[in-house]
Amino acid sequence: MDVLINVVVALHIIGIASLLGGFLTQMKAMGAGTARFTPAMLHGALTMLVTGIALVGLKQADDHAVNNVKIGIKLALLVVILALVYVKRDEEKVDKGAFLAVGGLTVVNIFIATVWT
Numbered sequence: 001m002d003v004l005i006n007v008v009v010a011l012h013i014i015g016i017a018s019l020l021g022g023f024l025t026q027m028k029a030m031g032a033g034t035a036r037f038t039p040a041m042l043h044g045a046l047t048m049l050v051t052g053i054a055l056v057g058l059k060q061a062d063d064h065a066v067n068n069v070k071i072g073i074k075l076a077l078l079v080v081i082l083a084l085v086y087v088k089r090d091e092e093k094v095d096k097g098a099f100l101a102v103g104g105l106t107v108v109n110i111f112i113a114t115v116w117t
Helices: 002-025 027-032 039-061 068-087 096-115
Strands: none
Touching: 002 027, 002 039, 002 096, 027 096, 039 068, 068 096
16 A cells, blocks of 8 residues: 555656646746746646545555645645636736746645645
């Protein structure tokens, strides 16, 4: 079970890398006012959602303690990220506020995952 959990964690990290990488590659465009949400950002967020849910289930199935408050907050942030990216995915330009919100919430989600013990 530990190997499966580690594989799902790796996939979760790939999802966050896709979301954050997509954000970072659009930073220059954001300065010019032409930033957009890339397919990599949407797919990264969806990967995070699916693997995050799988991780919680696998951890509970393996009798590991799960901090439900932490998971709930991370899920809420991810739902907001997903909603913003999904709704505005086809727009040629995304306003700076929405774009920064996705990047900021992604970074906050990373810090919650790593710092909150």
